[in-house]
Amino acid sequence: MAVEKFRGRSIIEAIGKVKERLGPEAMIISTEKLGGNGTGPQFEITAVPSNTGEFAQSPGLLAEVKSELMSIKDMIYILNHTDGALEKLIWSPSLLNIYARLIRSGVKRDYAIGFLEKSGVLSDESTDPKVAIVKRTIKAIKHAIKTKDPFAANGNGQIIAAFIGTTGVGKTTTIAKIAAQLVLGSKRKVGLISIDNYRIGAAEQIKTYAHILGIPCFPAFNRKDLFFALRRMEGRDVVLIDTAGQSQYDMSRILELRQMIPGELSISSHLLLSVATSEPEMHRTAVNFGPFEFESYIFTKLDETQRYGSIINQVMKLNLPISYFTTGQNVPDDIEKARKEKLLSLVLNKN
Numbered sequence: 001m002a003v004e005k006f007r008g009r010s011i012i013e014a015i016g017k018v019k020e021r022l023g024p025e026a027m028i029i030s031t032e033k034l035g036g037n038g039t040g041p042q043f044e045i046t047a048v049p050s051n052t053g054e055f056a057q058s059p060g061l062l063a064e065v066k067s068e069l070m071s072i073k074d075m076i077y078i079l080n081h082t083d084g085a086l087e088k089l090i091w092s093p094s095l096l097n098i099y100a101r102l103i104r105s106g107v108k109r110d111y112a113i114g115f116l117e118k119s120g121v122l123s124d125e126s127t128d129p130k131v132a133i134v135k136r137t138i139k140a141i142k143h144a145i146k147t148k149d150p151f152a153a154n155g156n157g158q159i160i161a162a163f164i165g166t167t168g169v170g171k172t173t174t175i176a177k178i179a180a181q182l183v184l185g186s187k188r189k190v191g192l193i194s195i196d197n198y199r200i201g202a203a204e205q206i207k208t209y210a211h212i213l214g215i216p217c218f219p220a221f222n223r224k225d226l227f228f229a230l231r232r233m234e235g236r237d238v239v240l241i242d243t244a245g246q247s248q249y250d251m252s253r254i255l256e257l258r259q260m261i262p263g264e265l266s267i268s269s270h271l272l273l274s275v276a277t278s279e280p281e282m283h284r285t286a287v288n289f290g291p292f293e294f295e296s297y298i299f300t301k302l303d304e305t306q307r308y309g310s311i312i313n314q315v316m317k318l319n320l321p322i323s324y325f326t327t328g329q330n331v332p333d334d335i336e337k338a339r340k341e342k343l344l345s346l347v348l349n350k351n
């Protein structure tokens, strides 16, 4: 294998030399910070061209090397998206690699560095490379995320859950999916209520789903209706409350809806956020729906993006458990209970 070493006063200079000689697809095998008095070269990069003979004869080996190492192209991407922290990363290509994956998924730089710091891989240079680095980083991320199933039978009687979020985020569809799972999968007795305080006709859509599942569904246009509907649902194990007509920017409507859901009843709220929306909008929604003191996030429309870092960023900003991911328009199939492993595989996907 045509391994070559390149030295530079800065990492950028060293990378420039590799790129010039071996091209942007060259793979970095190792990086090293050299000792010395600061006048000579400070960094050394060991690299191979990606089409080198041995790799070309064995495409499997190339794929394997590519999945663990980083190309010059990726390295340049990282250089353009990181300031300051890079020096801590350069001693290990696998460290750079996992960092690059996080950044490419859209995980904020500070959070990505934070995970690496927590896992200890930045300070402990004796860490057995590759496997340990990936494992420890994954562990640190898992530690920072919580998941929760709001409908796990808890022996405490009826579970009442309201689904909140911006119009179009997927509330009604998600309720239909969850109701179907609970009815068909877990044989639970489920009832649906649709709060529609602006009479925009949202009840029709959910009524159709209720009809298909053979479960009761009542509309509620005011607090009195809601009490009435809840009384009629007394024999139900789980009551799912749909809400309609809220914009994340319309605080007065959000607060009106909040007032309709009485605090004295133990109704938990769950906030739906679409991963297809921009991150500032996602966070704004979470803040504006704050008065509900929602218990979990449901991230919707995972099928509409390829960057999942915003989920991690949101959870880091406001740390609440994730209950579900929805992955498409099909009712009831396109939903799954949130699992940390799933989120990690999305965020660290090989790209």
Ligand SMILES: Nc1nc2c(ncn2[C@@H]2O[C@H](COP(=O)(O)OP(=O)(O)O)[C@@H](O)[C@H]2O)c(=O)[nH]1
Pocket (backbone or CB within 6 Å): 165, 166, 167, 168, 169, 170, 171, 172, 173, 174, 300, 301, 302, 303, 304, 326, 327, 328, 329, 334
């Ligand atoms: N691609 C995709 N579309 C979804 C998903 N969940 C819901 N939708 C679609 O988003 C649109 C709005 O959904 P709806 O449940 O009516 O949103 P609501 O206004 O919050 O009740 C519908 O066309 C749904 O089919 C999802 O996970 N992926």
Ligand SMILES: [Mg+2]
Pocket (backbone or CB within 6 Å): 171, 172, 173, 202, 242, 243, 244
């Ligand atoms: Mg709806």
